[in-house]
Amino acid sequence: MTMTRASAPPRLLAGLSEGEQRDLLAPALPRLLKPHDVLGHQGGPADLFALIQIGHLKLCRTSAAGTETLVAVIGPGDCYAAIAPIPGSRYPVSAIALEPARVLTWPRQTIAALADRLPRLKTNMLAEISLRMSGVLAVVEDLATERVPQRLARALLRLAAHGYATRGGLEIAHPVTRQELADLTGSTLFTVSRLMAQWEGDGLLRSARGAVTVLDPEGLELVAAAEPD
Amino acid sequence: MTMTRASAPPRLLAGLSEGEQRDLLAPALPRLLKPHDVLGHQGGPADLFALIQIGHLKLCRTSAAGTETLVAVIGPGDCYAAIAPIPGSRYPVSAIALEPARVLTWPRQTIAALADRLPRLKTNMLAEISLRMSGVLAVVEDLATERVPQRLARALLRLAAHGYATRGGLEIAHPVTRQELADLTGSTLFTVSRLMAQWEGDGLLRSARGAVTVLDPEGLELVAAAEPD
């Protein structure tokens, strides 16, 4: 029903000539993912680089104790494993599909050769990592300085920003459980459930089994900006 | 008194020929820093790339509210702003000297030109970012899943690993205040002080005004690995 928004040209292709774009895309291997499919596993050899075309993946770390930390949610136009060209590199996080997805993949050898031949591609991949780094640093800052309500409000706003507008609200583009929101904010599904119930009462959002719609972004931002005092 | 350890060749130069190393190092501008000097400011244009020769810097973010988050401590052989070659990029974190330090710097234009000319250099810079990313992701995981004692113990072990061995202990290579340890662990100087007093009583470490020595690394690792249960 809702249109997927017109897919802008991926940042990865920025500044590449038509010919260069063909050279890059020709050897790409498309791959389809079902929910919970694992594209790359944390700690495993990073032997492929991926560009998401359709759908959303979560980037997560599983600690020795088995607890899961959700680092980011990525979608169309985003890359995974921009470090793949580095010989011997390993995935720093796992990538797991949240919904049916389609990605383009390049084996390490291939993307490394392309990156050496196309300087602009290497720069773009650097820019992608830089972007990811910014996001991760924002998460660090949040975790270190903010309380759970602020962290959760920000996480929801971040997710909603990549979603689509429905009647009077921003709907998050992919299914997301309380547990995942907890993993994303370093909290527990109980606390998340309580907060969201409260906010739903306040008319800030509406949630129905996996689908969350932010009704009042300004109101949520007010919560997100509240002093920890 | 204690020897600075023999400086290994920086990772940045790995795989570069003698001639390439000269090309890279010739246009470098050395710069001396005093404690609290700011090498780069978060959010400011990233117009220089730096390689640390001597001393340690802290990488930190200052939030709108003024609270400081310490992302990492870097030392000799480490890089700052490996993203500088990207046009228009900004420093994602501030870099502030913890002690007298000496760094080599390259203006953005210069390092960008060099990176385009020396593919191996670009790869090395990518590897540096990748390394930083690993560290930051470990911090995220810690903040999201561990309690303060574990986080602090890990932070101390991390710092001590880059320090030097003294009689029966690992001394952290640079001055560090309780406040900085708190900023590093998303805690408060009070909690840090209490924990360290307790650990000093247990014989795990010794601390004297800014200088911290880990006496029993295995013991500290035991604390770091304790179940959050």
Add this chain to the structure above:
DNA sequence: CGTCTCTTTGAAACGCGTCAATGGCTGTGG
């Protein structure tokens, strides 16, 4: 229609932040 996963709600315990006051070390200037 039953099972499984996700969610809600309550009550209790506790970790840790907050505030306030004190103490020690360092460097500086009278």
Add this chain to the structure above:
DNA sequence: CCACAGCCATTGACGCGTTTCAAAGAGACG
């Protein structure tokens, strides 16, 4: 040389936010 100021560290008491545990409800799916 001593005294003062400034910074950093210590310690206790208190309160609150969150986790923890337990139990029950609600959709989804075969």
